[in-house]
Amino acid sequence: MSVLYKVTERIDPRDLSLPRKFYARIINGDDVSFEELVEIISKVSSLNYGTVMGAIGTLIEVIEMQLAFGRQVRLSNLGTFFLTLSSHGVETQEEFRAGSIKSARIRFRPGPRLQKLTKTLQYEKVSLASNTEPAA
Template sequence: MSITYKTLPRKNPQDLAAPEKFYAAVVANGSVDFETLAEMISEQSALSETDCLAVLNILETNIVRELKQGRIVRLGKLGNFQISFSSNGFNTQEEVSSSGITKNRVLFRPAKKMRKLLTDLSYSKVS
């Protein structure tokens, strides 16, 4: 199976007068929700779908809780989640404060097996 993509025209944000260029962009092939994942896991194990859904919900709750504490959440062969942010630059250390933080995000760093997946992808253009 391959990852499908389409072409999109985009302007150069640093030079709006420049001609547009065309770029490849991923076309999603649907999505999978918690309930479907729980069903899939239950079919591949001795656990019920309800038990799997409960575990996934608890996992989500605990990941959020640990990230709020500033901890890195390591999920074994999946990868790591971590909070990151951007801040304004200041001239002195004394000027730096939390009010200078401008953007928050959750980083996901895939583990080795997940990174390998990226080297084995194939692509097909949507017509």
């Protein structure tokens, strides 16, 4: 199976005066829902649907809890969830207050297995006439 992509013309947002260039853009398929993932896992393992639903639901709650404590959550070969902060800059360290923090983001760093996947992908360009048909 190949990853489908199309080629689109885009500007460089860092320098609008530069000429437009052409870049690859992935064509994503439809989303896989939580329930669909649970169903697939239950079919390819010896676990029933309810057990998988409960285990993954609990995993999500535990990840939320650990992130709220400021911990990174490392899930073996899957990868690591962690928080990053965005804040206003101040002149001195003493001036900084919690109110200077604008937002937090949950980030994900893929583990070795997922990183390996990106190195072995096959690509297939789709025609300009259709975003779902592979090019001839």
